[in-house]
Amino acid sequence: MKSHILLLILFILITFSVYGESPKMQQHNLMPIPSNIEFTQNQYRLDSTFTISILPNNNNRLNEYATRVLRRISGRTGLFFTQDFLTEKSKPATIGLTISFKREGEVRLGEVESYSLTIEKTKLILKSETDIGAFRGLETLLQLLQADEKGYYFPTVKIEDKPRFSWRGLMIDVSRHFMPIDMVKRNIDGMAAVKMNVLHLHLSEDQGFRVECKSLPKLHELGSDGLYFTHEQIKEIIKYANERGIRVMPEFDVPGHSTSWLTAYPELASLPGPYTIERNWGVFDPTFNPTIEETYIFFDKFFKEMSELFNDEFMHIGGDENNGKQWNKNPSIQKFMKENGIKDNHELQSYFNKRLLEILTKYNKKMVGWDEIFQPDMPKNIVIQSWRGQKSLIESAQKGYQGILSNGYYIDLVQPAEFHYLNDPIPADTPLSPEEQKFILGGEATMWAELVTNETVDSRIWPRTIAIAERFWSPGNVRDVDDMYRRMEIISSQMEELGLTHISNYEMMLRRLTNNQNITPLKNLVDVVEPVKLYARHRQGKKYTQYTPYTRVVDAARPESMTARRFGKLVDEFMLNKNEEIRTELRFMLMNWVDNHDEFLLITKSSPVIQEMTKMSFNLRLLAETGLEILDGSMNGRIFLDEWKTQKLKLIEAAKIPYGQTELALNPTFEKLINSVQMK
Numbered sequence: 252m253k254s255h256i257l258l259l260i261l262f263i264l265i266t267f268s269v270y271g272e273s274p275k276m277q278q279h280n281l282m283p284i285p286s287n288i289e290f291t292q293n294q295y296r297l298d299s300t301f302t303i304s305i306l307p308n309n310n311n312r313l314n315e316y317a318t319r320v321l322r323r324i325s326g327r328t329g330l331f332f333t334q335d336f337l338t339e340k341s342k343p344a345t346i347g348l349t350i351s352f353k354r355e356g357e358v359r360l361g362e363v364e365s366y367s368l369t370i371e372k373t374k375l376i377l378k379s380e381t382d383i384g385a386f387r388g389l390e391t392l393l394q395l396l397q398a399d400e401k402g403y404y405f406p407t408v409k410i411e412d413k414p415r416f417s418w419r420g421l422m423i424d425v426s427r428h429f430m431p432i433d434m435v436k437r438n439i440d441g442m443a444a445v446k447m448n449v450l451h452l453h454l455s456e457d458q459g460f461r462v463e464c465k466s467l468p469k470l471h472e473l474g475s476d477g478l479y480f481t482h483e484q485i486k487e488i489i490k491y492a493n494e495r496g497i498r499v500m501p502e503f504d505v506p507g508h509s510t511s512w513l514t515a516y517p518e519l520a521s522l523p524g525p526y527t528i529e530r531n532w533g534v535f536d537p538t539f540n541p542t543i544e545e546t547y548i549f550f551d552k553f554f555k556e557m558s559e560l561f562n563d564e565f566m567h568i569g570g571d572e573n574n575g576k577q578w579n580k581n582p583s584i585q586k587f588m589k590e591n592g593i594k595d596n597h598e599l600q601s602y603f604n605k606r607l608l609e610i611l612t613k614y615n616k617k618m619v620g621w622d623e624i625f626q627p628d629m630p631k632n633i634v635i636q637s638w639r640g641q642k643s644l645i646e647s648a649q650k651g652y653q654g655i656l657s658n659g660y661y662i663d664l665v666q667p668a669e670f671h672y673l674n675d676p677i678p679a680d681t682p683l684s685p686e687e688q689k690f691i692l693g694g695e696a697t698m699w700a701e702l703v704t705n706e707t708v709d710s711r712i713w714p715r716t717i718a719i720a721e722r723f724w725s726p727g728n729v730r731d732v733d734d735m736y737r738r739m740e741i742i743s744s745q746m747e748e749l750g751l752t753h754i755s756n757y758e759m760m761l762r763r764l765t766n767n768q769n770i771t772p773l774k775n776l777v778d779v780v781e782p783v784k785l786y787a788r789h790r791q792g793k794k795y796t797q798y799t800p801y802t803r804v805v806d807a808a809r810p811e812s813m814t815a816r817r818f819g820k821l822v823d824e825f826m827l828n829k830n831e832e833i834r835t836e837l838r839f840m841l842m843n844w845v846d847n848h849d850e851f852l853l854i855t856k857s858s859p860v861i862q863e864m865t866k867m868s869f870n871l872r873l874l875a876e877t878g879l880e881i882l883d884g885s886m887n888g889r890i891f892l893d894e895w896k897t898q899k900l901k902l903i904e905a906a907k908i909p910y911g912q913t914e915l916a917l918n919p920t921f922e923k924l925i926n927s928v929q930m931k
């Protein structure tokens with residue numbers, strides 16, 4: 252008996268040391284983390300004989316995807332692979348990766364995206380039901396590529412992977428600031444790299460109507476300043492996304508947010524025009540008149556054309572933030588409401604939505620809308636996109652509506668990745684039953700474009716959306732924030748190879764800001780500042796519009812300062828154990844900030860545009876000096892006096908004042924440091 256138990260223990264020990272590696276036990280850079288992963292402590296060494304073969308080899312989409320992956324591996328390693336392009340004429344090879352799949356996937360909600368990837372010492376095997384599953388597996392493979400002094404390799408591993416949610420989206424507002432097709436394509440590539448599968452294009456706003464409409468041509472002719480996608484471009488975007496297993500869902504936001512439409516067709520507005528394209532940011536009054544038949548004749552024509560152009564089964568009608576002011580002021584609308592027993596503007600909007608639903612149903616589309624469309628009398632076959640809180644998502648699921656979560660994923664609000672990461676469409680403490688949970692399809696990050704242009708938008712989407720992508724794909728218990736940040740930075744830098752500009756445009760913008768002087772003093776400062784959070788930027792004296800500059804320090808500054816985060820982590824570690832190595836590293840950072848201020852003053856002389864940051868730079872110097880005092884004091888047992896602390900906390904208060912709509916991201920750490928000193 253005893254020997255049996257001993258044998259069992261021995262067996263378990265051996266099994267776990269050889270096979271049972273949990274993700275924690277072997278550090279890896281995968282993001283999103285696969286649902287099942289087992290490292291097997293060996294390596295597949297990469298050389299120029301590496302090839303990819305695909306069974307069957309007649310799927311163009313996968314042939315092309317695999318060719319791009321081959322080029323990306325070649326690009327990272329400098330290896331001259333002999334294999335050129337995978338085509339249906341490619342012969343199965345014996346060396347390298349073999350992909351096998353059963354069928355071509357449909358780019359639609361709920362399609363199978365699972366895959367398994369096995370890497371052994373001598374071969375790599377990727378298996379999936381659909382080619383889309385193979386795309387997801389190929390991105391995992393790219394993330395597994397490692398290097399050591401001997402060259403490049405893949406660690407041996409067994410992965411079984413599938414998504415937690417079937418709707419993993421990114422909404423891009425291409426209307427407030429128009430975004431060119433190149434921006435859309437490079438971000439589709441970014442989405443594919445982290446296994447997202449819905450591109451939601453917000454195609455109309457008060458400030459612009461962004462698609463060619465052949466049946467109602469005044470929409471793009473008068474509503475867009477000439478900045479819109481042609482039919483051909485939309486088809487190109489859909490094809491590009493399709494080739495990466497990504498759906499494209501259009502949004503046409505009505506009945507509010509519609510000034511650009513009504514600029515073209517003022518006769519459909521709730522009050523007489525004329526209207527002009529809105530240039531300011533906010534919520535505006537112009538609204539479609541839901542009580543006249545002409546409105547529905549218009550939308551029938553409109554959605555007929557758009558339903559043919561966009562092949563996705565879903566059509567988003569917006570529906571948010573209709574302030575109802577025009578409806579209140581129009582006597583004929585009031586009369587219509589009375590005659591039809593419509594008691595308020597919510598019911599009137601429901602009437603409008605139901606009329607649109609009839610039209611969309613006729614054209615085989617399912618309706619999606621922001622959570623304002625969740626009204627008691629709406630049919631159950633609509634999808635609610637929850638943006639004002641989790642409450643509407645929960646309530647709509649309880650009532651049997653499908654829903655997607657965007658509240659908590661508003662990346663335009665420049666909040667930290669951690670905040671979005673821990674926000675879950677179905678949190679562990681959800682009040683929903685397992686049956687009700689099935690109505691939650693997933694979520695979407697939303698990139699609203701008031702304060703971004705093509706130049707800065709990537710830096711607002713990435714890298715934080717990588718964390719959101721993990722939330723949508725990986726098991727819900729994957730929640731290690733520090734490890735998320737570690738992996739996010741690695742994947743973020745890999746994404747540059749897709750043409751994304753979230754890293755590269757930073758220094759370009761700093762060069763313009765310094766008039767091509769040495770950017771280091773500016774970079775040292777901007778590395779530790781962040782744009783003010785939420786919508787505070789609109790309330791700090793500058794009036795932003797569609798035509799104001801988005802090129803200042805606040806625009807170059809990243810939503811989340813990684814330098815500030817690293818400083819905070821080092822200080823935490825230092826406070827735990829007064830380690831000499833950490834102290835040296837911290838001193839180095841602090842001295843750099845102290846010295847920076849004079850250098851910064853020098854470059855401001857020929858860069859007036861950065862003078863708005865002078866006080867911030869000075870505050871950084873004062874705080875860094877304080878930090879040095881604390882570090883040195885803590886090593887030689889200095890006892891600090893009350894007056895000293897009071898004075899230093901005043902510095903913190905002064906440093907909390909934003910300059911140029913930015914804030915110093917180091918403030919909380921300095922405050923913690925000051926509060927940690929030994930007092931009399």
Ligand code: ACM
Pocket residue numbers: 571572621638
């Ligand atoms: C929204 O943010 N108005 C949907």
